[in-house]
Amino acid sequence: MSxxxxxVTTLVRKEFVLEWRQKYAINxxxxxxxxxxFVCYLSFNLRIPDGITWNALFWIILLFGxxxxxxxxxxxxxxGRHFFYYQxxxxxxxxxxxxxxxxxxxxxxxFAGLFVFSLVxxxxxxxxxxxxxxxxLGALGFSSTFTMISGIASKSTNSSTLMxxxxxxVIIPMLLMLIKVSKNAMDGLQRxxxxxxxxxxxxxxxxxxxxxxxxxxxxxxx
Amino acid sequence: xxxxxxxxWKLITVILLLFTVIGGLxxxxxxxxxxxxxxxxxYFHVPMWFGMTVILGASVFYSVKYLxxxxxxxxxxxxxxxxxGILFGILGMISGMVWAQFTWGSYWSGDPKQNAAAVGLLIYxxxxxxxxxxxDESQRNRISAIYNxxxxxxxxxxxxxxxxxxxSLHPGNGGNPGFxxxxxxxxxxxxxxxxxxxxxxxxxxxxxxxxxxxxAQQKLEDLDIYL
Numbered sequence: 001m002s003x004x005x006x007x008v009t010t011l012v013r014k015e016f017v018l019e020w021r022q023k024y025a026i027n028x029x030x031x032x033x034x035x036x037x038f039v040c041y042l043s044f045n046l047r048i049p050d051g052i053t054w055n056a057l058f059w060i061i062l063l064f065g066x067x068x069x070x071x072x073x074x075x076x077x078x079x080g081r082h083f084f085y086y087q088x089x090x091x092x093x094x095x096x097x098x099x100x101x102x103x104x105x106x107x108x109x110x111f112a113g114l115f116v117f118s119l120v121x122x123x124x125x126x127x128x129x130x131x132x133x134x135x136x137l138g139a140l141g142f143s144s145t146f147t148m149i150s151g152i153a154s155k156s157t158n159s160s161t162l163m164x165x166x167x168x169x170v171i172i173p174m175l176l177m178l179i180k181v182s183k184n185a186m187d188g189l190q191r192x193x194x195x196x197x198x199x200x201x202x203x204x205x206x207x208x209x210x211x212x213x214x215x216x217x218x219x220x221x222x
Numbered sequence: 223x224x225x226x227x228x229x230x231w232k233l234i235t236v237i238l239l240l241f242t243v244i245g246g247l248x249x250x251x252x253x254x255x256x257x258x259x260x261x262x263x264x265y266f267h268v269p270m271w272f273g274m275t276v277i278l279g280a281s282v283f284y285s286v287k288y289l290x291x292x293x294x295x296x297x298x299x300x301x302x303x304x305x306x307g308i309l310f311g312i313l314g315m316i317s318g319m320v321w322a323q324f325t326w327g328s329y330w331s332g333d334p335k336q337n338a339a340a341v342g343l344l345i346y347x348x349x350x351x352x353x354x355x356x357x358d359e360s361q362r363n364r365i366s367a368i369y370n371x372x373x374x375x376x377x378x379x380x381x382x383x384x385x386x387x388x389x390s391l392h393p394g395n396g397g398n399p400g401f402x403x404x405x406x407x408x409x410x411x412x413x414x415x416x417x418x419x420x421x422x423x424x425x426x427x428x429x430x431x432x433x434x435x436x437x438a439q440q441k442l443e444d445l446d447i448y449l
Binding site: 155157162166170173177197211212219 | 289338341344345348351352355356361364365367368369371372373375376379380383384387
């Protein structure tokens with residue numbers, strides 16, 4: 001078990017080092033978020049839009065940011081190097097480390113997005129704690145779903161289209177729950193109104209994580 | 223012996239289906255406001271979702287079998303189950319939409335269950351597209367099996383949990399009385415339960431025929447290579 005954890009920590013560190021050396025990925029994603037926010041801000045031509053619009057825009061931008069950020073997780077390294085990892089570590093360690101890394105990346109993107117959003121479009125959130133808990137759950141959910149999907153899509157030649165075709169319908173249940181909780185947080189409703197949704201998001205996250213860890217070894221082999 | 227056993231369950235399916243259609247259209251049903259005679263759609267629309275879930279479950283079962291033991295038989299069964307599941311989903315969607323036009327007032331009412339079913343269909347259309355993308359057969363089979371299991375894991379919360387968290391226009395949700403409130407004398411249940419079994423068995427029958435056809439075609443192709 002301890003060897004599993006050391007494998008995971010090493011792999012996560014490898015991801016960070018890789019990111020740090022290349023840098024374009026994270027900068028590209030941040031620029032992507034900032035420019036989409038600006039496109040929305042200028043095309044809606046609103047300084048402070050109403051709650052529903054703000055909320056939907058925020059989550060759609062995060063969704064596509066996640067789709068872009070995570071889709072490269074199996075494509076940036078060449079096939080030969082994957083064989084190399086396969087010799088060294090267990091496939092479970094690889095998927096867990098990718099999910100952890102992508103979750104951290106998504107958290108960073110979420111907070112960057114929230115910052116730009118608040119700056120340009122205003123911040124109508126009333127219950128900040130609930131909103132941030134929701135952001136954490138969303139980051140974990142987006143990254144775990146899309147990591148597995150990007151693993152599947154990377155096996156095909158046309159992976160970027162496939163990524164959205166496979167990923168978007170699968171993420172909808174999660175997205176609906178997230179949007180609902182974040183609307184509750186914006187309106188500053190009592191927290192116990194959102195418990196059902198939070199538990200559901202948590203349950204969907206757990207299911208997806210478990211299924212990914214079980215299935216990834218089979219994907220890896222092909 | 224095998225043929226006789228095969229014959230009996232098909233006979234049972236035919237009898238149950240005839241009972242469903244005849245009983246469903248002719249037996250007495252409770253008189254209700256708005257629903258009126260359309261309550262008979264219970265025997266045709268609702269079993270489609272039961273059938274879809276069960277047959278897609280069977281598809282996942284065969285996908286798991288395929289991952290454990292990669293025989294093309296399991297792959298064919300998984301795909302045909304998924305196809306029949308999609309067929310049932312489309313039929314359920316159409317029967318529901320026609321019904322909704324006359325009870326709720328429009329074909330698409332943005333009902334949570336309706337939306338969830340549409341998303342579920344999208345997930346399985348993506349499965350069909352995914353299968354078309356690979357040239358190598360064993361890679362295609364394995365990757366589509368993996369996606370099938372993954373998709374079912376998100377399909378179940380989509381269909382069973384999400385609609386229950388929001389108010390739905392469907393009978394039995396959001397303050398609308400459910401069928402338990404209507405059929406005190408179990409008139410509806412008398413046909414409903416056989417209907418569910420009959421439609422699921424019909425689905426199994428379609429899978430059976432199509433999978434056997436595919437397996438025979440594959441055998442012929444293999445023979446062609448040798449000849």
